[in-house]
Every structure is written in structure tokens, then in C-alpha cells.
Amino acid sequence: MNQFERIKIAKRIVQELKQGQFVNLGVGIPTLIPDYLGEKKLVLQSENGLLGMGPTPPAAEVNMDLISASKAPITMEIGASLFDSSNSFAMIRGGHIDVAVLGVLQVDQTGELANWAVPGQTILGVGGAMDLVAGAKEIIVATLHSSKNGDPKLVKELTFPSSGIRKADLVVTEHAVFKFEEGTMKLVEILSDISVEELKEITGAEFEYNSEGTDF
Amino acid sequence: MGKxxxxxxxxxxxxxxxxxxxGGFGMSGTPLTLIDGIxxxxxKNLTIVSNNLGEPGKGLGILLQENKLIKAIGSYFTTNRDAVQAWVDGELEIELIPQGTLAExxxxxxxxxxxxYTKTAVGTKLAEGKEEKVIDGERFILEKAIKGDVSLIKAHIADHLGNLVYDHTGRNFNPVMATAGTIVIAEVDEIVENGVLLPSEIVTPHVYVDYIVKSNYVKKAGVFVESV
Known part of the structure; x- marks a missing residue:
């Protein structure tokens, strides 16, 4: 379900990532990114204590003490290092990770995002979401344009609890790429067969654009 | 005299x-044998500080099923539906802390x-009631340190002194948990003679470790199973 769109978003984000960057991938769409890197090499950080995360091992080589933050078996790239959780979050919070690619529940038109709790439901999990929002040098949001029930996920104002005051830099959906600059959301690129007017209709947030729709 | x-x-x-x-992240690096012992x-009436509470009936989830807990402090409880239900029913108090804040x-x-003072969670629900301070123009909140009565950790190999090394990402919270308990008990897969572990590879020096218990668990086909 939606897998085509999810892969499309992952592939577009790959274009934003630079060779050799230190990157933390959140749950959901971001976990698809390693499959579409091509020749590009990133240094992936896993917040449970690994820098230099490699792909899934064959079943015979699985070690359940070598897992990703999503608790899936992984391998280590050459040059990888292992460390404890406090060191891992010093790395994240201290601004040593170049890019965090995060899924969200909502992002508002200033770039503030919500990715940990739904109002009215039990709020019992935050994990490393707020640390990544507070500390990564650059935040790229990977999200479908609308939620399962059709509500826009790019909104004027958050109605879900905020993950922090730090704003995202870029958001990529199946329809468009937007960037956030000084509290303003700007259309960078349209990714689907859709006009700017149609895009405005399905986007809760207000955004700036030029006459071709792809100025910025 | 031995540990x-x-x-x-x-x-x-x-x-x-x-x-x-x-210690532990999911089931990895979790002291399963010590949990079984408890x-x-x-x-009863135990408070647990751990990233999560395992899964229903697994890891720390066992202690919840056995009604051993009154409170849990950690970052992610959603993966254990028993914990969510116990909280809804008012049987378990939960204090939610961002994962990096917990570790620190x-x-x-x-x-x-x-x-x-940390910038994580500033301006969010998890900052409510916490002192805020601006340092060099940036907003931070005050988080208090956490200590415990007893630390239960899981390492891979110990020597008889209690020096510890860990298995890959099984390290996670264990080294910090080893420093902050009045009594520290380490469950380990293997115990070697003193001098076998290289000084340069020891992650937790034995000054932190009071007791060692041999693990009853082995890893098999992607899960942890009892070996005895």
C-alpha cells in the first residue's frame, strides 16, 4: 500500500544526500533510503550505538545483539564503531550528525514538526525523536502528502504535539519538495502530474511559489 | 571474595x-536471567528505569505480567501493549523521557x-514543569540526574574481577546503567580468567561491578532462548 509513493519519496531524498555524510534515518519511509543510494556512500548512524551501519545480513549470520534502532538485524561497514547510548546521543544532540531524515505525523508551514504523539491517544513513546530534532545539523522530512484518512500532513499549525522548536529544512512528499526559510515554506519542485493550484488544494500549509512553480 | x-x-x-x-534496547543487551530471577x-513495588519494558511477556514485560512494578521511567513503552494497558488501568505509573535525555x-x-541543561524537548509537552534557561542565546531545560538502588546489566564477557565487554549493539544503555546503581549486578554470557580481556578493550572497568551472574540464555535463529 502506497509503496510506489514511499519509494519515490526515498529516491528523491537520496538526491539531497551527499557522499560521505553522517546520516540518521528515522522509522518508516527513511528506512527505504539505503536501497536506493546507488553508488553514493553514506555513514549511517543507529542511535542504539553504531556508526557505520550496513545492510541486512543473511539469515545464518544474524546476531540479535547487532540490530538497528528499529530492532532489525544489521551488519557493520568497514570503519564502523560501537558505543553506548549516552555517547550515541552526544553525537546526535551535539550536532555531529549531518542529516536526520524523519517521518512525521505533521509538519507546519514554519517547519516545526510533530512525530511522536497523537492527541487523545496514550502518549507512551518518544524514543530518540526529540533528540534528533534538537540536534541534527539538517532535518529532512519524508512523508506522504496526506494521512490515511485524507487529512493534509503539511499544515498551517500543528494540531499534534510538537517534537521541538527546531525547524525542519526540507520536506519531500510524493507530490512536491518544499524548503523552509526563515519561517516560510517555499515550493522547490513538483514531483507528480499536478498543477500548483491542485497542490494548494491538497496542502493545508501555505507556501510561496513562482509562476513556474519551481523557482526557489 | 569472588563476585x-x-x-x-x-x-x-x-x-x-x-x-x-x-540495560537493554528491545531484547538486545537485556539481562533476561536476572529478570527471570526477580x-x-x-x-514487589519495583520502579524500573530502562529504555523500554520489553514486549508482552518478554524481557521486562515479564515483571509487568507478574505484577512486580509500580512505575516505569523510560523513552518508549508503546511496543509493550501490556504496559500501555497497565497505564490506562492506573496500575502502572509511567514517566516518559526522550531517549538521549534518559541516557545522559x-x-x-x-x-x-x-x-x-539540554535543548532536547524544549517547547514540548515533555518540558512541562521543567526549569528553562537561556544559555548563550539558546533555550535549554533542566533535567535531573537519575540514580538507582540496583543496576541490572547484561554484558558479553566478564573476567573474575568484573571487567566487562559487550556484544556489538548489546552495549546500548548497559555501560551507563553500570555506573549509577548502588549495587551493580552483571549478567554475562561468558566468564574468563583475569588478564584475558585486553585493558584496551574493556568497556566497563570492574570498579563499577559488584556481582556477576552467568546467563541462562543463548541466541538461536534470531531470538534469545534458554540454554538450560
């Missing part, structure tokens, strides 16, 4: 109402530091 205990012996170091610092004991709070607890 090695049988599984049946370590429980006497824990009292009703104690706060336990427990589950089989008469201990325990690190501070073990390092003689009373608290720290």
Missing part, C-alpha cells in the same frame, strides 16, 4: 520498592553530577 553469584543468590540484594536501572521472587541523566547520576 560470581548463582541466579538464586542475587535477588537478596534487592528490596521491595527499590528503583532498578536495567519474576520468581516475592519482590543516568550518565550524570553515575558521574556525580546533579543534573544538566
Amino acid at each position: 560470581l553469584l548463582k541466579q538464586s543468590e542475587f535477588v537478596k540484594f534487592i528490596k521491595d520498592g527499590d528503583k532498578l536501572l536495567v 519474576a520468581a521472587s516475592s519482590l 541523566a543516568v550518565r550524570c547520576g553515575g558521574a556525580g553530577i546533579g543534573g544538566f
Whole structure:
């Protein structure tokens, strides 16, 4: 379900990532990114204590003490290092990770995002979401344009609890790429067969654009 | 004089109402044998500080099923529906802390530091009631250090002194938990003679470790199973 769109978003984000960057991938769409890197090499950080995360091992080589933050078996790239959780979050919070690619529940038109709790439901999990929002040098949001029930996920104002005051830099959906600059959301690129007017209709947030729709 | 205990012996170091610092991320690096020992004991009203509470009936989830817990402090409880239900029913108090803040709070607890200012969670629900301070133009909140009565950790190999090394990402919260408990009990897969572990590879020096218990678990086909 939606897998085509999810892969499309992952592939577009790959274009934003630079060779050799230190990157933390959140749950959901971001976990698809390693499959579409091509020749590009990133240094992936896993917040449970690994820098230099490699792909899934064959079943015979699985070690359940070598897992990703999503608790899936992984391998280590050459040059990888292992460390404890406090060191891992010093790395994240201290601004040593170049890019965090995060899924969200909502992002508002200033770039503030919500990715940990739904109002009215039990709020019992935050994990490393707020640390990544507070500390990564650059935040790229990977999200479908609308939620399962059709509500826009790019909104004027958050109605879900905020993950922090730090704003995202870029958001990529199946329809468009937007960037956030000084509290303003700007259309960078349209990714689907859709006009700017149609895009405005399905986007809760207000955004700036030029006459071709792809100025910025 | 040795630190090695049988599984049946370590429980006497824990009292009703104690706060336990427990290592692990999911099931990895979780002291499953020590958890089984507590589950089989008469201990009650325990507070757990751990990233999560395992899964239903697995890892720390066992202690919840056995009604051993009154409170859990950690970052992610959603993966254990029993924990969610116990919270809804008012049977379990939960204190939610961002994962990096949890790790740093325990690190501070073990390092003689009373608290720290962090930018994580500033302006969110998790900052409510916490002191805020602007330092060099940036907003921070005060988080208090966390200490415990007993730390229950899981390492891969120990020597008889109690020096510890860990298995890959099984390290996770264990080294910080090892520093912040009044009594520290380490469950390990293997015990070697002193001098076998290289000084340069030891992650947790033995000064932190009071007792060692041999693990009853082995890894098999992607899960942890009892070997005895």
C-alpha cells in the first residue's frame, strides 16, 4: 500500500544526500533510503550505538545483539564503531550528525514538526525523536502528502504535539519538495502530474511559489 | 571474595520498592536471567528505569505480567501493549523521557553530577514543569540526574574481577546503567580468567561491578532462548 509513493519519496531524498555524510534515518519511509543510494556512500548512524551501519545480513549470520534502532538485524561497514547510548546521543544532540531524515505525523508551514504523539491517544513513546530534532545539523522530512484518512500532513499549525522548536529544512512528499526559510515554506519542485493550484488544494500549509512553480 | 553469584543468590540484594536501572534496547543487551530471577521472587513495588519494558511477556514485560512494578521511567513503552494497558488501568505509573535525555541523566547520576541543561524537548509537552534557561542565546531545560538502588546489566564477557565487554549493539544503555546503581549486578554470557580481556578493550572497568551472574540464555535463529 502506497509503496510506489514511499519509494519515490526515498529516491528523491537520496538526491539531497551527499557522499560521505553522517546520516540518521528515522522509522518508516527513511528506512527505504539505503536501497536506493546507488553508488553514493553514506555513514549511517543507529542511535542504539553504531556508526557505520550496513545492510541486512543473511539469515545464518544474524546476531540479535547487532540490530538497528528499529530492532532489525544489521551488519557493520568497514570503519564502523560501537558505543553506548549516552555517547550515541552526544553525537546526535551535539550536532555531529549531518542529516536526520524523519517521518512525521505533521509538519507546519514554519517547519516545526510533530512525530511522536497523537492527541487523545496514550502518549507512551518518544524514543530518540526529540533528540534528533534538537540536534541534527539538517532535518529532512519524508512523508506522504496526506494521512490515511485524507487529512493534509503539511499544515498551517500543528494540531499534534510538537517534537521541538527546531525547524525542519526540507520536506519531500510524493507530490512536491518544499524548503523552509526563515519561517516560510517555499515550493522547490513538483514531483507528480499536478498543477500548483491542485497542490494548494491538497496542502493545508501555505507556501510561496513562482509562476513556474519551481523557482526557489 | 569472588563476585560470581548463582541466579538464586542475587535477588537478596534487592528490596521491595527499590528503583532498578536495567540495560537493554528491545531484547538486545537485556539481562533476561536476572529478570527471570526477580519474576520468581516475592519482590514487589519495583520502579524500573530502562529504555523500554520489553514486549508482552518478554524481557521486562515479564515483571509487568507478574505484577512486580509500580512505575516505569523510560523513552518508549508503546511496543509493550501490556504496559500501555497497565497505564490506562492506573496500575502502572509511567514517566516518559526522550531517549538521549534518559541516557545522559543516568550518565550524570553515575558521574556525580546533579543534573544538566539540554535543548532536547524544549517547547514540548515533555518540558512541562521543567526549569528553562537561556544559555548563550539558546533555550535549554533542566533535567535531573537519575540514580538507582540496583543496576541490572547484561554484558558479553566478564573476567573474575568484573571487567566487562559487550556484544556489538548489546552495549546500548548497559555501560551507563553500570555506573549509577548502588549495587551493580552483571549478567554475562561468558566468564574468563583475569588478564584475558585486553585493558584496551574493556568497556566497563570492574570498579563499577559488584556481582556477576552467568546467563541462562543463548541466541538461536534470531531470538534469545534458554540454554538450560
